[in-house]
Amino acid sequence: MTKKTFPLSKVYRLLEPGPVLLLSTSHKDKPNIMTMSWQTMMEFEPPLVGCVISGRNHSFEALTKTKECVLNIPSAELAQQVVGIGNCSGSKVDKFKKFKLTALPASQVAAPMIGECFAHLECKVVDTRMVNKYNFFVLEVVKAWIDSAQKNPRTLHHRGKGQFMLAGETIKIPSRMA
Amino acid sequence: MTKKTFPLSKVYRLLEPGPVLLLSTSHKDKPNIMTMSWQTMMEFEPPLVGCVISGRNHSFEALTKTKECVLNIPSAELAQQVVGIGNCSGSKVDKFKKFKLTALPASQVAAPMIGECFAHLECKVVDTRMVNKYNFFVLEVVKAWIDSAQKNPRTLHHRGKGQFMLAGETIKIPSRMA
Numbered sequence: 001m002t003k004k005t006f007p008l009s010k011v012y013r014l015l016e017p018g019p020v021l022l023l024s025t026s027h028k029d030k031p032n033i034m035t036m037s038w039q040t041m042m043e044f045e046p047p048l049v050g051c052v053i054s055g056r057n058h059s060f061e062a063l064t065k066t067k068e069c070v071l072n073i074p075s076a077e078l079a080q081q082v083v084g085i086g087n088c089s090g091s092k093v094d095k096f097k098k099f100k101l102t103a104l105p106a107s108q109v110a111a112p113m114i115g116e117c118f119a120h121l122e123c124k125v126v127d128t129r130m131v132n133k134y135n136f137f138v139l140e141v142v143k144a145w146i147d148s149a150q151k152n153p154r155t156l157h158h159r160g161k162g163q164f165m166l167a168g169e170t171i172k173i174p175s176r177m178a
Numbered sequence: 179m180t181k182k183t184f185p186l187s188k189v190y191r192l193l194e195p196g197p198v199l200l201l202s203t204s205h206k207d208k209p210n211i212m213t214m215s216w217q218t219m220m221e222f223e224p225p226l227v228g229c230v231i232s233g234r235n236h237s238f239e240a241l242t243k244t245k246e247c248v249l250n251i252p253s254a255e256l257a258q259q260v261v262g263i264g265n266c267s268g269s270k271v272d273k274f275k276k277f278k279l280t281a282l283p284a285s286q287v288a289a290p291m292i293g294e295c296f297a298h299l300e301c302k303v304v305d306t307r308m309v310n311k312y313n314f315f316v317l318e319v320v321k322a323w324i325d326s327a328q329k330n331p332r333t334l335h336h337r338g339k340g341q342f343m344l345a346g347e348t349i350k351i352p353s354r355m356a
Binding site for chain 1: 347
């Protein structure tokens with residue numbers, strides 16, 4: 001098992017760059033996945049993540065009913081699956097099967113982790129006040145995992161219409177910012 | 179003038195990849211700038227953007243009082259200024275002067291555009307219900323600009339502690355996603 005605990009206090013470092021995420025749920029024993037780019041950090045620790053999930057997505061009902069999900073971060077090697085997942089509905093397709101992805105058990109939530117991704121944030125829905133108006137959910141990350149076997153993964157960043165910017169080099173500038 | 183109108187319907191393509199932003203305000207005739215990475219798209223058109231602005235930031239009061247700002251997107255050439263802006267307070271420093279940045283008049287809001295950035299989203303605060311609990315503002319983009327002189331700008335993506343991922347190459351995969 002190459003999945004290692006990742007400190008909750010550092011979750012913002014995974015999400016601030018703005019990678020495409022795969023949100024996994026499990027509802028009535030049926031796992032599902034959706035592709036997502038509309039999310040933001042809202043608090044460092046415990047880490048809060050705000051995200052918009054359209055009511056047109058099959059995952060909307062699963063998240064509303066179960067109040068649990070996993071945010072998985074795919075690397076560039078999964079770009080075809082990321083697009084494929086975004087172009088079909090869990091109401092018709094078993095996406096784990098169709099895209100040959102591995103559902104791993106999470107520790108704090110019933111939703112599965114996607115084994116092929118390099119990071120996994122187990123989340124519980126903690127605020128639904130903005131769901132009616134904006135489909136905006138506030139999630140608390142209750143457990144985080146990183147895959148020690150994936151070195152320097154390149155994240156995907158959606159530019160619209162199937163265009164993705166791939167993460168480039170990292171620079172470091174002396175800073176007092178978190 | 180190389181600043182050209184950019185269609186509101188395409189604003190999400192600028193923000194979905196998750197670039198670092200420079201948020202500019204003007205309060206009591208004093209312009210100010212802050213560095214920001216905690217934002218997400220919330221609606222395509224009119225474009226809504228949700229963002230977290232800590233009460234510790236001088237910009238918090240300006241945004242609360244004036245309900246206007248500009249979200250400017252800097253390219254990698256501005257990395258030093260982006261960090262410098264994030265490491266000092268507008269309560270003590272005129273950041274436009276200190277960082278030799280150009281305040282250009284916007285069209286719909288009193289907050290200035292930062293001339294050296296390659297895109298500018300003029301915004302009005304449209305929902306403050308989540309400000310008390312999360313410092314979370316909902317902004318509507320009322321006018322967008324792009325700088326036609328900056329070709330293929332590389333955006334900055336904050337990884338924490340002054341580390342920035344620079345935008346790499348773009349790939350295209352056939353997709354029906356927006």
